Amino acid sequence: MLIARRSMLLGAIAALPAAYAMPALALDAMPDSRFVGYTQQVNDFEIASANLALARSTNENIRGFANRMLADHTNAAEELAKVRQESGVSYAPDGRSAPRTVQILQRLNELTGRDFDLAYANAQLSVLTEAEQQFGANSAATSSGPSFTTGMARFAKREYPRIQAHREQAQALAARL
DSSP states (O other): OHHHHHHHHHHHHHHHHHHTSOOSOOOOOOOHHHHHHHHHHHHHHHHHHHHHHHHHOOOHHHHHHHHHHHHHHHHHHHHHHHHHHHHTOOOOOOTTTSOOHHHHHHHHHTOOHHHHHHHHHHHHHHHHHHHHHHHHHHHHOOOOSTTOOHHHHHHHHHHHHHHHHHHHHHHHHHHHO
16 A cells, blocks of 8 residues: 555656646747846746756666756756847746746655656656757747847747757657666
């Protein structure tokens, strides 16, 4: 009975981050200032969760993925700042469309061992699935009108394949655990 109860609890914990995932709907492109805010939140989450994974996980696959995410999203954050400055785009996060990264990080911070590994992999899949949809929408956006710039559209197009690859890696990682 204790084993069954623990298995059910672990399953619920592992599935929790998936509850934060957005449904697979076509998203509209965000105006540049909101996209900058959204992208910065994703980068901040990926950097913070990677550091957490490196501190808490002993799983080689989790640690390898975390190292890639740390390097890639640190570079993406630097590139975003550069493109934002060159394009003259302000930072305007929108709480209604932001990923639920703060809540996910708080939950991850409470876990250790295999529980952490499962939750981390599922959180990555959740956040990256949403990010892939949003980057896809913004990379397809035209640069017409005052809320879209060519620089930000190019940034979204450059980062979209990387976000897709990260999501695929997260999906494979979650499947292996």
